[in-house]
Amino acid sequence: MSASQDVSALLKLRKLLAARPAEIMEAKAKSRKIIGYFCSYIPEEIIWASGMIPLRLARFANNQVAAAGAAYLTSNSCPFARSCVGLKKSGTDEYFGLIDMVADAPACLQMRRVLEVWERYFGVKVVILPVPRRFYANSGRDFYSSCIEQFCETLEESGGEKITASKLENAVNLFNRIRELQRRLYAGLRDESFPLEWTDVLEVIRAGFLLDKEQYRETLEELLVQIEASTKRDISNPKRNRLLVAGAMLAPGDEKLATLLKEVGGTVVMDELCTGSRSTFGDVEKPDFHSIASRYLSAPPCGSLPYPDPESDPRHAHLKKLVEEWGINGIVYYTLRFCDAYSFKASHLKQLMQSLDVSFLHINSDHSDSDAGQIRTRIEAFVESINDGAR
């Protein structure tokens, strides 16, 4: 982390984040609408082009607040889902309180239920873009394209500006650029001398969920320039483990895994997370609805979406590519307790990775600290076995 101290753009990002809630309130006072969303299938470009402010809500509540959320779901539901409901109910997160409307494209049933609860019990207007199960087929893309077109009209009716061709083009270019800059940050992690650590990159990605997109893009540009110029880290003692953290949600309020990994000497150089690198891959080719739909549906898919053929599964192909390009020798697969969708896929992924000589550890937990000791032992043994050079 010390090398990142001479990267002032990171500090700037934090300052912007601290000022963001007040900024949003000012925007609201000028009648701008705030659209909250949870899942990465939402075409942010559309929200931006309509002059509305997209905010990605991704955080885990403490146990008490999550329990309040469970009252509307079940205590056996995903901790992220419980958090999304609990945080709205308890009013303990300022961003949640600033949302005028929610637009979401839930890939999983738990998030679907969260949206129903927000609408039915909290009286928030909810717009759903249904993610097609056949996301890999032309029929799926055509369908999603029509959903996106419909989405434009819905936003206009909800107080957004009319989305003209040029506004759409600007939005598409802006978000493509943001993704490109974020990809460059992740690419930097391949190199041990990179001044930022994985947790720093994650922090930058998370900032992007909340900040003004133009401001964010500008800061990202600055950040990359500074990184080029800054001191490289000492690589005289190369780390023997190069890990990838895969899963769905890793968000503020759930720091256990990252903290423990660091404590036991695990070096994370990449992730395959919904709240991490996943949404940085794939760009929109042309500023039209069909291209936008194609981009969102052909980006690395959410693990909760079923895919019929393991041999051609795009998620597997993507993971393989990451393993190769980032020189990964161990994957920590983090599934949230009660997330069946991701857990079901663990054994197959394990076999796949073992056939590539990559160690695989499945951690099934949640954001609470009650099992920190047990998780630590597993991660520590995993890191020890990789450092030992078993592979």
Added chain:
Amino acid sequence: MWFKKKGEIFAAGVDMGSRTSKAVVLDEYKQVLGDAILSTDVIPSRSGEKALEIALEAAGLERSRLKAVVATGYGRVKAEFADKAVTEITCHAKGVHASNDDIKTIIDIGGQDSKIIKLDNDGSVIDFAMNDRCAAGTGKFLEVVSKALDSDFDEFAQLYFKSRKPCSISSTCAVFAESEVISLMADGNSKADIIAGLHKAVANRVVNMGSRIRLEEKIGFTGGVAKNKGMVSALEDEMKAKFTKLKYKPQMMGALGAAIIALNHEAK
């Protein structure tokens, strides 16, 4: 381990488990010069140090002669007296491999956890499965049951082999084990049948935990529960394979492995 000439370099491993703390002192030929086991008290590192003291005494060595001390087990994180902390998974693998280098799978049942560890030809860990969140399938369960039946561990093994018709057990939850035993006794089942049934339930639980790890021979059994011959038999029936007898004490494998790692430890 054959006693050759005593070496010049010494190291120690200390395994602070939930119930017992163990220490092993080795020389560079991996000969055990002294070992010790005692109950873990409220502060595990205290028991760890005491075990180390006793093992050193048995070895006839001063603490200062040790190249390094490696701590393992649940008490490893706060063991200030050790040079390094290594997980019990890695230590058990090292210990077992030093004892029997043809073992590929280790089943370890301790006081409060159970685990299955897969090794490669060099004794490195390639996979593992753990149950450390629930007392079912651990020594704790057998302890609760032994109190409920008023039988000690030695009787367990005897009675296990006397069973004609092992009871079918509905739950291996240690919290409800006592009531389970009482209702089985009230139904007129013999102590032997109850004990056999309970052992089989534990064996089933442990082997199922490793269902996604293929059990590969040779297989070794470590941990305090390995001293229970009834459990050995129940596990062998469940796995449909025999255990390979370890050349050193099964309960001391973690400490042995830690000591071996200590032999190779380079102080910074």
